[in-house]
Amino acid sequence: MEETREQIQEQIKHQGELVRKLKADKADKDVISQEVAKLLELKAKLGDEPAKKFDLKCPKGTRDYNPIQMAIREGVFNTIIKCFKRHGAETIDTPVFELKATLTGKYGEDAKLIYDLKDQGGELLSLRYDLTVPFARYLAMNKINAIKRYHIAKVYRRDNPAMTRGRFREFYQCDFDIAGQYDPMLPDAECVKIVVEILSQLEIGDYKIRVNHRKLLDGMFAACGVPEDKFRTICSAVDKLDKTFWADVRAEMIDEKGLDPQAADKIGFFVKFSGGLDVIEELLKDASLATQKEAVEGLQEMKLLLQYCEMYKIADKVVFDLSLARGLDYYTGVIYEACLQGYTHQPTSPASGQEEESVTVGSVAGGGRYDNLVGMFDAKGKKVPCVGVSIGIERIFAIMEHKALATNLKIRTTETEVYVVSAQKNLVEHRLRLCQELWDADIKTEQSYKKNPKPLDQFQYCESNGIPLSVIIGQSEIENNEVTLKNTLTRVERKVSRDALVQEIKKELAQLKSQ
């Protein structure tokens, strides 16, 4: 009963996504209405929803994870944590809320999305907005000059949720950062290598990692004649290029941000540059960039990064792209962003109203260098250079869930190995003693919580939960000091001496695992 309901909900989610996609693609109206009808049918199956009457729901933009989703989540986390550990990272944790003052002045315009706690007396608190600012606070507070750490935890943003696309108000971040005074591009290149390892192992489709450099961007803006006090605001206009046409970005620069049209056009020339080492070499010859120290530095670092990427055998995944800007203010050097190729989308004009749904759908990882953030927390302004990457884990969950649904893959949510079955009534004591013995031998074991369960119910439980073995006891087994060991899949049964039971089960489980 409960499983059916969950299955229907999964189908509704899937069907809803299909309908939205058809609408977004402006598909044939008959096709759309046919699919909408299917969606309504599914919803009707669920029947009356008391959730609405009682406000029996999760807060807007948040969700529960059911056992299937948790099993997928565990698998993804394992892959990612294994990679972080392969690169020698430690892990830390910080509180879910920080002093409000800790977050103040770190996020620019986005600060409006911070969740504040109610003033109930005592300190003023806010929920963490990302893991990077708490990390910087942690480094400064503990005077740590060098660390390689990962941190996987939930963060909070009062944003417009787009939950089918994996955009929530409560969501996981999955960060890996290297802090310390090191030589150029060595930690930076390792972050890019980590993104490649993770995305390749998760098998979520082909992807590219776009890379750029904040110093190069600033030098390019200077070369184009952008006044220095407009660098950040023009940078955030450039950041929209992955989802907006150049014409609209140009208009924003000129009309909203008061940029000289000639400067805008020069920017328009540069942001088209994208490619490998050859493009860097071409830009290094550009006369206007050559006059800008920052641009030259940025280009040389980009060159070194791409060379290191070749040594790491990941150059085929990495594209230098002068139009990559990334939103956050705190980046000071290399920036990068990984996008799934299958999910590239048409840039849309903001006026079309479609922007919301198509925003950076394909972005699954991003990060960069931020050398000044820790210094903001230190009494003497002492800096600790940092570079890091954040894996867009919610989007990856959404893709994996969709894949599991599409392939009809049966996902086990428990790991139970043995089910202890009563063949007759009044054997509860024998069952309990068997369970005790198996648990204490570290065998994953379940039994019915009914005193006298029906044999058929017990075997059905084994089958529907994918439990590979059952141990059956009845009067005859008890008399002969033995049990019946049954393989759920083959239905082969054999008698096993009571004393050899643990040993026989372990043998059989080892065989099953090796198959």
Add this chain to the structure above:
Amino acid sequence: MEETREQIQEQIKHQGELVRKLKADKADKDVISQEVAKLLELKAKLGDEPAKKFDLKCPKGTRDYNPIQMAIREGVFNTIIKCFKRHGAETIDTPVFELKATLTGKYGEDAKLIYDLKDQGGELLSLRYDLTVPFARYLAMNKINAIKRYHIAKVYRRDNPAMTRGRFREFYQCDFDIAGQYDPMLPDAECVKIVVEILSQLEIGDYKIRVNHRKLLDGMFAACGVPEDKFRTICSAVDKLDKTFWADVRAEMIDEKGLDPQAADKIGFFVKFSGGLDVIEELLKDASLATQKEAVEGLQEMKLLLQYCEMYKIADKVVFDLSLARGLDYYTGVIYEACLQGYTHQPTSPASGQEEESVTVGSVAGGGRYDNLVGMFDAKGKKVPCVGVSIGIERIFAIMEHKALATNLKIRTTETEVYVVSAQKNLVEHRLRLCQELWDADIKTEQSYKKNPKPLDQFQYCESNGIPLSVIIGQSEIENNEVTLKNTLTRVERKVSRDALVQEIKKELAQLKSQ
């Protein structure tokens, strides 16, 4: 540098605990002032604390976990999760905040400790106070009638923190619950079995699990002449017996709660009962309890629970105790609480002002049956009977950390297996290619982020981080297409052909693991 600072902080924590303990034990004043002097010396070592100037701190009652604490935490979680999975549990997750209305009316007086979020427009939200109410909300919302699930996550209480004792405002709960309509005591006994498995495997010292029954308590109150509308308030007075003398509890019942002194004295008679099946049998013969249907039911269920505990071979850990009451309103049947034996404490009079520090120091797990909670969320009041247990993980962390500190155990915070060492300058390309090869072969590998690191620095890094192997390249190795493989502990070096490197490392690691 950073490690030293952390070590000093650990020492300060340790020393602070010692001083508090001496004060609580009313030790000799000279001894105390000697230890206080040591504490101040340690604090002086840390020097000027910019944290205070800048309010560079975690919110009150919360803490960061450093890598060593995280390594301990990971170990404890692994033991606990393994146990939950051994018993066939699935896992779920819920948002860190709930609609305020979801929590309203579930916690009685303790509701004042709930953290509310600021009203920034939209829904009114509160941080979760425990994992049980969100679980009940989840069951009702998804119409789930039967599930066995665990949930490990942080919860929030605006309580007075006592952080050295493991009492925080943000803390982990570690819950296992069985929901479903089953036969008496079968799920309940399994919860107790789980507590025994976990506490025994964690090796944190000897412990006992006290058990009692809410129906028995209510029947006993009725037998003593307590009016029914005073059951809950008298119950919460009884709950204080583990930390307060009977005389004070009696005074609270009579003076504050208006109970008849004769009734109080009858309660005083019953709450002394504690023991095994023999005590249950004795109470079953008590004439005044025999008139109370609930008391008899409770006793019979207690009897069955203790019998099941014998079958599970955990009877030596379980003590029936009529003075156990537990605070929460929502329990309806069996209740239990596990206490470490080494941590039993003197009951103190509230007037002494010491109560704060000594409250339930030894309690490391607790739970019980709550059959009505899910019904509070269902439109038709449909009930789903539940029983569960919560492991007091923060206290366990505190004990484990203390143990690690006391035994001077070196805890590794990374799992790095191989360090790639440059023997000479200008070999960065060779190092990067080696790292790529080892990472892609799933070998946990690190290298220096300096272009030309000193050999001595590299070897010292291996030693201080417990990295078992290093791979050394120099000009001669490159010329001979080989590397030097060095065992950090034995300092034995041998030449290995470049092509056989991965294979040789895996062989050596397997050997090291088997030692």
